[in-house]
Amino acid sequence: MKNPAWLKCLVRLTVLTTLLGALAACQNDGQKPKQSFMNIGEFSVSRKSGHIEVRDGAGRRLALVPRGAKAPEGFGPTDVIEVPARRVIAYRAFEVGILAALGVPETLVGVTEPKEKWTRDDVRRGFEEGRIAYVGPSTAIDFERVKTQRPDVVMTWDPSIIPMMDSLGIPVVVTTTPIATCLNTHMRFVEFIAPFFGRENEGKAYFKKVAAALQDIRDRTRGLPKPRAMWGDIYEKRVLVEPGNAWVAELIGLAQSDYLFDDVYGASCIEISTERFIHSGKEADIYFTYRTARRGASSKAALARTNPLIAGIRPLGPEGRVYAPKPHYAQSADRLDEILTEISAILHPRAYPGHRMSFFVELPDVDPGG
Amino acid sequence: MMLRAWHSLRSIRLTVALCFLLAADLALGYLSLRENLEIFEPMSRTGLLEWIDTYGAANPRHAAWFFAMLALLGCLAVNTFVCTTDRVLYILARGHARRELPFRLAPHLMHYAVLVILAGYLCSYLFSTSDTGRALRPGERFSLPGAGVTVAFHGFRAEVFRGDRVDAFDGYVIRPNAQMTIGDGGKEYSAVLNFNEPIRAGGVGIHLNDFQPRRSGGGAGHNYIRLIVRRDPSAVVYRLGMAMFVLGLALYFHGRNFRKKEVA
Amino acid sequence: METSRLVLAIEALLLLFALIAASLPGRANRAAAAPWLLAAAAGVVYAGMRYRASWPMTPMFAGSVLHPPLLAVLGALSLRGSDPQNDPGGAPVARRWLIAFGLAATLAGVFFPKDFYLPMIKTTSPYAHGALLFGSLARACLFVAGAWGCAALRGHDAMPRVFRWMVWGFGFWTLSLFSGEMWSYTGWGVPMVWEDASTLTAIGTWLFYVGVIHLYLGGLSSRRTRAAMSVLGAVLILALNGGPDMGPFVDPLAVAGGAR
Missing domain, CATH: 3.40.50.1980 (Nitrogenase molybdenum iron protein domain)
Structure with missing residues (x-):
């Protein structure tokens, strides 16, 4: 070989790089790496001492704190949400379904479609009981109506409502991302919403049910x-x-x-x-x-x-x-x-x-x- | 001992090996990134250290190429510094004619420029802060307490594309011209915000991320701008590095050195 | 869109004729010049059509299909002063490979077009245009280096040309990366936009050429190895940087039918 030093150098570096990569890969593989952090696509849930920190679809940091607990430092007043949330306004029908999956449909107090557009019994019943209000179309919601409903949090895809909601003192969580959500994120989105209601176990059960359906699809169509x-x-x-x-x-x-x-x-x-x-x-x-x-x-x-x-x-x-x-x-x-x-x-x-x-x-x- | 380490680190063979390994690593990285963008995209917001602790640690299989890249870039930076410094000292010691010196040093200016760029990138991912969740409707404003800056949005003076030359763009906004008022340290002034034309105030960059409506009467009634507010003092460092590199490249092309170095 | 694809298909056909002619023995290979020139003209028309369909925005995923006319021009420049029929510097071999690299990129655009994305307003930035144009120039220069590398591999005295074109290609590639970086900074405020994975292959290719140039300057390997590296670089550009610009397979005959 003409250049043994060169070859040695290359081999050493290849081994070093592989080792580094393997080390990084093995460090936490096979288990949930840090139980304190979980990312669901671009969303994330991070358990800290005394509160849970979530990053929403717009990349905003929000703190979920137990009711009555002190707000952690570094968060604005509307970036702190007391959990479990009891009153929620949801823009998307998808979130309404997720609330039902978590067993908390009664927390829904506002939607952006009128009663006649809803096919869900729980939502129609909510309208009839006067618990759920139509807060206006998603493109032009009635902020006064939102305020009247006293939500603990508004789940939306529209970040442009945030300044107005801030002025009303209502926390907002953005539930969509600019890039389309993949199947895994779509299935696990429930695990992002679950901590808002202290329903992590229900979230996991729902995910397991969907994952089992997916496995059945794989088996049947193979x-x-x-x-x-x-x-x-x-x-x-x-x-x-x-x-x-x-x-x-x-x-x-x-x-x-x-x-x-x-x-x-x-x-x-x-x-x-x-x-x-x-x-x-x-x-x-x-x-x-x-x-x-x-x-x-x-x-x-x-x-x-x-x-x-x-x-x-x-x-x-x-x-x-x-x-x-x-x-x-x-x-x-x-x-x-x-x-x-x-x-x-x-x-x-x-x-x-x-x-x-x-x-x-x-x-x-x-x-x-x- | 120090001298031995210095000598072994200045190997040009090491440089070549590192470059090829990095190229291979980035090719693998392309395959990983293409399928897992959501893991890497948050790095711009979280910064490098928090990202390593969270998304990186939670997805080691997909991030392995990135960790390898960091290690290889670290080695390349050390190797480049040692190699270049050694060579620059040698050139200076030989006492070349003053006219000739810039051309002889041109490649080394590029080497140092790479180090400046890498340092700038590292600082940017370590020390910058980013806020991607800001949105304003006409008539609304927000303040950035740390920077003493207020940002108000009044509306659009949009330029609209006309004609069917570009598929499905007839009647769509090509330049939104968002009308802003910036309050910075007691002074207020008007500014126009567009894509790729950020406003700088109080040490922060205010970038237009998105807007609605995209066409007159469109946007389903939406009327807003979404912003990226980013404080990145090290941006000037990597731009300086790029300027240094371009200068070095220009000197290299124009220098007599270039012709002499042509390899037979 | 279909008309522009038809022009691209014509460019590919002309390059194919040019390649066949360039492979003929003796003086017959002079016939390659005309189709090569016409192919370059078709390439300019195609690039113009793509730009017209997006201006003032940048055409999406066009890097791989815009450079063949530049490759023809720069390739012809690199052949200046040499006899294409019989040259110890390997001009006939280099010319064949210049045409072949252009043909490979054009065929990829014909059979795997990725022209279906609508342009984005954010690409109106001069930096976005700079990244595309410098990138195209860089590819053309590096393919010229690769073509002369093929000649060097066949034993011809072509190494000075390989190195010169490689350095020019490297310079343009650097300017393309810097333009992209400036676009990223002005558009998003960040040094790198992670949404476009092909940025990684662009940086990877740049690093590959950093390595190859150091091989040359350091005299670290044999002439043959250095020549092979310049050819490998051209192949890597086709694969790593051309790959992300490729869409799904499309039958060009069906497109021709549609254009009628």
């Missing part, structure tokens, strides 16, 4: 031929799809199927070019639309009329299938295990004989009587 699926829609020439890093995309991949926007990366409902949507649409077997029947997805023909641009995609023809969400799909986070199973059943009907659809509807070719 080795089956792969259908090709796409998820998205076109609105006024703008194309929105679920990217490959979104939970639905990961689920489709996990359920032995090809997700046609697997290579697309970004936020939930990311915009791509029309050509790409149509190109992938020509290869797809199954198409999931964002629209409900009320927004034009009552049949393949109706969908093609609403969006002439997508009329040529394969699922809208006789060989393909199109599915639209039912109104209660978005409100059923507490039944996530059933939703995952249903998506898998849509992808592989033969693996789920006798499955009755609850959350999606397969669109007929034309509207009944049309």
Whole structure:
């Protein structure tokens, strides 16, 4: 060898780097590394002495302290939330479902959809009892109404309400992130919300239930031929799809199927070019639309009329299938295990004989009587 | 002992080996980062030490490349410093003509620049603070108590894109021109905030992170700006390092040294 | 979008003709010049179309497909003063590889296009444009170095050219990284935006060339090893930096049908 010193040097460094990497990897692998810290995607929960510190979807630090306990230092007045929270306003139906999964649906005191938009019995009952109030549309909530409801915390995707909420002395937690949440984060999001209610055990039980459903999906679909699926829609020439890093995309991949926007990366409902949507649409077997029947997805023909641009995609023809969400799909986070199973059943009907659809509807070719 | 260590650290072979190992490590890092962005993205907010303690420690398998990179960069920094200092002392001792000296020192200026950049990055991840949760609607303001700065947002004077040249952009805002008033140490002044055009006041950088509405009458009724407020005193360090590197590069290209060093 | 892909496909076809012609024996390989020139023209048209479809924003994931016309221009410059038919410096070999590297990048763009992302307003920054343009220049220079490296591997006296082009490529790559860093600082206030994983491969490639340049300057290895490293660098750029710019497989014939 011409350069033994060189080689020695290289070998030593390779060994050193590998050792360092392995050391870092083995230090805490196999167990929950530091029980005091847990990240759920970009969200995190950190147990400190006397309080729990969480980082929300906007990267804000919030302290969860037991009722009556002293607020920790370094947090503003509205960055401290007394737990268990007793009164909550939730922007998204997803959080409403999570409250039910944690067994605390009665803490909900405000929502951003009126009573008639809700299919959940617990929410409708809350409205009837006068406990839950409609605080206005999410884009323009009525801050006076919010104040009247005296929430311990507002769960929102809209950080622009924070200054006003600060002035009202109401803590806010941002529950979405700029990047779409992956399947793992979607399933474990309950573990981020659970500490707000001291319901960590219920959160773990819920996660276990969903994880078991996922395992069942893996087992049932193993080795089956792969259908090709796409998820998205076109609105006024703008194309929105679920990217490959979104939970639905990961689920489709996990359920032995090809997700046609697997290579697309970004936020939930990311915009791509029309050509790409149509190109992938020509290869797809199954198409999931964002629209409900009320927004034009009552049949393949109706969908093609609403969006002439997508009329040529394969699922809208006789060989393909199109599915639209039912109104209660978005409100059923507490039944996530059933939703995952249903998506898998849509992808592989033969693996789920006798499955009755609850959350999606397969669109007929034309509207009944049309 | 010290001298022996100094001599073994100045090896150019070590430099080459470290560079190749770093390149390989970063290629592996690409694969890890692509699938686990959510683990690394918070580092800009938390800083390096807290990140290592939390996200890094909680995800050792995905962060192993990053820890290896830190170790390799540390070795490269020491090696570069020793190697360069040794060489600079040698050049200075030889008493080259004054005109020639800048060209002879040009590569070493680049070496020191790399060290300055690395030090700047390290300080940035160790000492900077970041607030990513600020949002303002028209008419609202907030103050940054530590900096003695108040920031008020009044509205947009948006420039809108017209035409169908860019797919799906007709009628969309291309430049929001957020109208701001900044109060800094008793003085108040107007400022315009845009993407990539931060406002600096009281030692903090105020960056536009997002805004609504994206088009006239759009945004489903939303009207706000989201901000990143970041105090990073070391930003000037790594920018100085970059300027040093570019100067060194320019000197290297223009110096006679370049032609002489061409390898036959 | 479909029309621009068609132009890219034409560029690839012309490069293929040029490569075939350049591989012919004797004076016949002179025929490579015309298709190569036309391919460069098609590349300029393609780059213009991509820029027109996004200006004042930066076209997304365009680094790998914008540099082939630059590679043709710089490659032709590097061939100046040498006889493409018979040259002890290995010009015929270098020319074949110059065309081949351009063809590889163009084919990747034809069969694996990633032009479906809409441009982002944040990319209106001059630093974002700088990162893309310096990056394209750097790739072109480093491919020129790689092509001459191939000639050196075949025993030709091409090492001075390899080193010169590598240093220019390294310089432009550095400017591209610094532009990207400045964009990151002005846009987000941070030294590095973690959202784009391909930043890591860009830094990795830069470090690889730091290593190779030190190999040259330190005279640490044989000429053959150094030449091989410059070729490996070109391959690494295609894989590490071209990979993130590639989308899913698309049949270009279907696109041609769509464009009609």
